[in-house]
Amino acid sequence: MSIAIDREKCIGCGKCRDVCPGTLIKIDAVKKAYIKYPKDCWGCTSCVKECPVYAIRFYLGADMGGLGSRLHIEKADGLLHWIIEKPDGNVSEIVTNPKESNKY
Amino acid sequence: MKTEKITTDILIIGGGTAGCYAALTASERSDAKILICEKAHIKRSGCLAAGVNALNAYITEGRTPQDYVDYAKKDADGIVRDDLLYTMSERLNSVTARLEELGLVILKDENGKYVARGNRNLKINGENIKPLLAGAVEALPNVTVLNRVNIIDFSVSDNKIHGAFGIGIENDTFYVIEAKAVIIATGGAAGLYKPNNPGFSRHKMWYPPFNTGAGYAMGIRHGAEMTTFEMRFIALRCKDTIAPTGTLAQGAGAKQINSLGEVYETKYGLTTSERVYGTVNENLEGRGPCYLRTEGISAGQEESLFKAYLNMAPSQTLKWCESGAPSKYNVEIEGTEPYIVGGHTASGYWVDTHRATTIRGLFAAGDVAGGCPQKYVTGALAEGEIAAESAAEYIAGTIGEPIDDGEITAHIAEIERFTAKDSSDFTTEQLEEAMQTVMDSYAGGIKTNYRFNEKQLTIADMKIKQLLELSENLHAEDFQELMYIYELRERLAVCRSVIAHLKARRETRWHSFAENLDYPEKDNEGWRKYVNSRMENGEIKIILRELTEEGQRLYEHSN
Ligand SMILES: Cc1cc2nc3c(=O)[nH]c(=O)nc-3n(C[C@H](O)[C@H](O)[C@H](O)COP(=O)(O)OP(=O)(O)OC[C@H]3O[C@@H](n4cnc5c(N)ncnc54)[C@H](O)[C@@H]3O)c2cc1C
Ligand code: SF4
Ligand code: SF4
Numbered sequence: 001m002s003i004a005i006d007r008e009k010c011i012g013c014g015k016c017r018d019v020c021p022g023t024l025i026k027i028d029a030v031k032k033a034y035i036k037y038p039k040d041c042w043g044c045t046s047c048v049k050e051c052p053v054y055a056i057r058f059y060l061g062a063d064m065g066g067l068g069s070r071l072h073i074e075k076a077d078g079l080l081h082w083i084i085e086k087p088d089g090n091v092s093e094i095v096t097n098p099k100e101s102n103k104y
Numbered sequence: 105m106k107t108e109k110i111t112t113d114i115l116i117i118g119g120g121t122a123g124c125y126a127a128l129t130a131s132e133r134s135d136a137k138i139l140i141c142e143k144a145h146i147k148r149s150g151c152l153a154a155g156v157n158a159l160n161a162y163i164t165e166g167r168t169p170q171d172y173v174d175y176a177k178k179d180a181d182g183i184v185r186d187d188l189l190y191t192m193s194e195r196l197n198s199v200t201a202r203l204e205e206l207g208l209v210i211l212k213d214e215n216g217k218y219v220a221r222g223n224r225n226l227k228i229n230g231e232n233i234k235p236l237l238a239g240a241v242e243a244l245p246n247v248t249v250l251n252r253v254n255i256i257d258f259s260v261s262d263n264k265i266h267g268a269f270g271i272g273i274e275n276d277t278f279y280v281i282e283a284k285a286v287i288i289a290t291g292g293a294a295g296l297y298k299p300n301n302p303g304f305s306r307h308k309m310w311y312p313p314f315n316t317g318a319g320y321a322m323g324i325r326h327g328a329e330m331t332t333f334e335m336r337f338i339a340l341r342c343k344d345t346i347a348p349t350g351t352l353a354q355g356a357g358a359k360q361i362n363s364l365g366e367v368y369e370t371k372y373g374l375t376t377s378e379r380v381y382g383t384v385n386e387n388l389e390g391r392g393p394c395y396l397r398t399e400g401i402s403a404g405q406e407e408s409l410f411k412a413y414l415n416m417a418p419s420q421t422l423k424w425c426e427s428g429a430p431s432k433y434n435v436e437i438e439g440t441e442p443y444i445v446g447g448h449t450a451s452g453y454w455v456d457t458h459r460a461t462t463i464r465g466l467f468a469a470g471d472v473a474g475g476c477p478q479k480y481v482t483g484a485l486a487e488g489e490i491a492a493e494s495a496a497e498y499i500a501g502t503i504g505e506p507i508d509d510g511e512i513t514a515h516i517a518e519i520e521r522f523t524a525k526d527s528s529d530f531t532t533e534q535l536e537e538a539m540q541t542v543m544d545s546y547a548g549g550i551k552t553n554y555r556f557n558e559k560q561l562t563i564a565d566m567k568i569k570q571l572l573e574l575s576e577n578l579h580a581e582d583f584q585e586l587m588y589i590y591e592l593r594e595r596l597a598v599c600r601s602v603i604a605h606l607k608a609r610r611e612t613r614w615h616s617f618a619e620n621l622d623y624p625e626k627d628n629e630g631w632r633k634y635v636n637s638r639m640e641n642g643e644i645k646i647i648l649r650e651l652t653e654e655g656q657r658l659y660e661h662s663n
Contacts, residue, residue, distance in 0.1 A: 044153035061305035064344040101211035103408040104355025
């Protein structure tokens with residue numbers, strides 16, 4: 001499991017790097033973020049939550065049964081929109097409200 | 105490499121759950137100068153990075169702190185410290201109130217009362233629990249936070265702490281930090297054993313792979329007494345994603361079933377270790393795989409589960425979305441590799457009731473502190489509070505002493521050796537894999553269904569010592585790689601202690617957690633004791649101690 005960063009979209013703000021609990025993300029010479037140690041990702045999605053331009057996608061490694069879907073998170077109206085893009089082009093969305101408790 | 109020297113009153117090592125709360129407490133109860141050194145960034149570091157799903161330790165209406173003590177004691181089959189559990193339990197509700205003040209969302213009923221999950225849990229939205237804590241710490245005037253500073257050693261002489269040494273992993277700086285008191289809050293140790301997914305997803309483990317046992321290792325090196333390292337924690341988790349199962353079991357009421365559809369949990373008992381053992385055994389006897397029974401849950405329940413997991417372990421929801429939903433398929437479960445975690449089981453520093461370790465001026469809180477299992481988030485906060493109160497009291501009567509120049513030079517020389525020209529065929533990654541293979545094969549890992557015997561442990565000990573020697577010649581290109589060398593060496597030091605403790609307890613009190621095939625039975629006559637240890641002249645000396653009295657409220661270090 002790991003993350004993929006879209007270089008085209010990245011604006012080099014460094015927020016993903018700042019927050020990673022494993023210090024795994026670096027900014028290169030042309031101010032683009034990259035994950036230097038992809039195998040060391042814990043999957044916490046902290047970086048995904050920080051990115052202002054939604055350049056980071058989170059996926060499950062094939063060794064843990066991943067089938068190629070990608071997750072990212074958009075923030076709007078105080079809600080978190082968890083967007084899952086399937087390899088066949090299908091997109092689903094789950095919205096969570098940070099002000100609402102879990103039911104379980 | 106630059107060298108920077110800093111002087112402070114209280115140094116907190118690790119800005120996680122316990123460390124952040126210790127800073128809040130120390131800042132309110134004293135005018136001391138406080139410094140937090142955190143290897144990552146306090147906003148999302150440690151166990152709370154992705155969020156948590158419930159407050160697992162709370163005294164619900166009609167119950168008392170003593171009920172919590174009794175529960176934790178039963179789960180650990182007696183090997184706990186009554187005084188530590190009680191003093192933690194007393195504070196669980198006040199720290200919860202504080203979390204709510206800081207902005208944590210806790211589920212309430214129409215009368216404004218918290219809604220309990222089972223007897224001891226509260227339902228929350230814990231996705232942002234760490235940013236809330238970190239934000240409160242960053243607003244304090246007398247607290248300085250150094251992010252990306254990894255502490256590599258304490259400075260101790262005559263059994264008294266004077267500060268610590270650290271490396272700035274993004275600024276090539278060697279830090280010498282002088283402090284009157286130190287609170288160690290580095291969490292537990294993951295990555296000692298070969299993990300469930302050893303390939304590309306090797307870090308998809310339950311416990312944070314970045315908590316590498318630094319606090320344990322530094323204490324061991326300086327002769328601190330440690331306790332109960334043989335009570336390893338093995339978690340029962342969702343297969344592949346290693347996501348927690350409590351939300352399914354306690355929240356949605358899903359039962360553990362085998363592949364024949366039989367509920368097997370009642371057959372083996374309901375303690376944490378028995379639930380793992382039962383699952384292992386069902387697999388061994390041909391009734392695997394095992395599941396949590398979710399088939400047939402309603403669409404509404406499923407949606408709530410999706411959301412609950414996004415707020416804590418998002419990979420599980422992603423997995424459900426791409427591989428099949430829990431209403432259609434039961435959720436497969438498996439045991440993880442063993443961790444050393446003082447907040448779930450009882451491994452860690454041997455502390456007195458005030459959370460003082462056996463090194464003067466060094467206090468411990470959270471997963472790094474022993475004797476007090478089932479702490480979880482709120483227990484870690486409670487211990488952070490107690491440790492900070494004790495440290496504040498201690499510095500009032502202490503004069504800070506400078507760190508000896510010779511010690512500084514020795515650490516610089518060590519760093520220069522690791523960063524000098526590459527002279528080894530081995531990499532840190534290779535030795536880490538070798539360590540995990542040794543622990544997996546000879547010290548009761550997944551490979552042997554968590555079982556071991558004395559002969560295997562002897563082999564494990566010999567091989568871990570060899571790896572420690574090989575690690576002397578490792579090479580680091582930069583300070584991040586340097587941190588990886590220190591992390592490996594910490595883990596190896598913790599492995600040695602785990603092996604020594606597993607060897608020392610000649611009984612099987614907890615299935616799977618410490619399953620000694622040479623002594624497969626529980627022995628209450630001989631082993632209702634704490635197994636403690638202390639490093640003396642490079643060797644681990646085992647110390648057996650009598651259990652605290654039933655209901656004991658105070659324990660002080662005697663020797
Ligand atoms: C995935 C997961 C889910 C959980 N879910 C729940 C739940 O739902 N409910 C519940 O009550 N409990 C839950 N727990 C348990 C609870 O989160 C922990 O017991 C508690 O947070 C531990 O606090 P701590 O301060 O000891 O460790 P941490 O919060 O992990 O803090 C340790 C800190 O030390 C830092 N550090 C480590 N080494 C060094 C070093 N050498 N130098 C500097 N800094 C260092 C780390 O980066 C980290 O920030 C969960 C735990 C995990 C792992
Ligand atoms: S998901 Fe977490 S561990 Fe992985 S790169 Fe992002 S912040 Fe780091
Ligand atoms: S947060 Fe997004 S935009 Fe900013 S550096 Fe990271 S990937 Fe680039």
